[in-house]
Amino acid sequence: MRVLGVDPGLTRCGVGVVDGIAGRPLTMVGVGVVRTPPDADLGDRLVAIEQGIEAWLDEHRPERVAVERVFSQHNVRTVMGTAQASAVAMLCASRRGIPVVLHTPSEVKAAITGSGRADKDQVGAMVTRLLRLAAPPKPADAADALALAICHIWRSPAQNRLQEAVARHRAAPSAQPPKGRTA
């Protein structure tokens, strides 16, 4: 399963693509940040985010898009921008028929580090280890986007099993019936 993780934001929108199946080593396909100038018109910033996300979808063709679920506990202005950037990411994916899944920050932290209260450094360290990278991706938004993608792969065992079965079937359409999962 190939997942594009999106850590939404107007100034920095983290994006990361991970290939993998729960229980197997994961592969980072790409990571980056879509940036828009803070002094630009809000509508123009949303258009720039749309173009950025579209470019990532075009290049990497993910099967799922995992977006951070936004809460309004934090700074009002930031939260509005985050909600708006996340809307653009969801819109781009849904328009193409790519399923969108939302994960809360604590779900992501718990999935990656074992603790829903882990800090940025801990998340960055685990992303680095799980994807076998030389160094933690910078900025933190990029690492968070990869963490979202990993979280989604690990939290979707049913989807993974289905995809595995489909992959086996496609690889050997005329072979014997697929064997049971042995792991």
Next chain:
Amino acid sequence: MRVLGVDPGLTRCGVGVVDGIAGRPLTMVGVGVVRTPPDADLGDRLVAIEQGIEAWLDEHRPERVAVERVFSQHNVRTVMGTAQASAVAMLCASRRGIPVVLHTPSEVKAAITGSGRADKDQVGAMVTRLLRLAAPPKPADAADALALAICHIWRSPAQNRLQEAVARHRAAPSAQPPKGRTA
């Protein structure tokens, strides 16, 4: 000046188009509501709102889009949906190069009724009077969208004067220089 007002919402997104210039009688060009089913997938709802807004832009070709500025004082879940719907409306307009303006609910109420604390009925009554309608537009989201468009026309005298001058120039390109505004 033709303005599309958008009262953003996921379940009901009010839209209203008004033609006019400050200080002259206004004309309602169209009013309606873009609806999405509350039980649908969030991404699909955003796609439906995009299609609805695009249809209104295609049909009425507004020169400005006025969107209600969202605050996070209210119910968390509602505010997130409102912010996301407003992002889609802004994106659709900006993508076409149509300037987007944001007005707060109190700015709109003050412009239309004289009081920033006016209730829904008062706004509906004034929209009905100003646009010379037979009855207040229903639901309230539709009336609010028209109120937003009127507010923008009235709050943009500089833009209006410029547009008037351009209109005069286009109507009589070889005539004498435009006269000063006499109102």
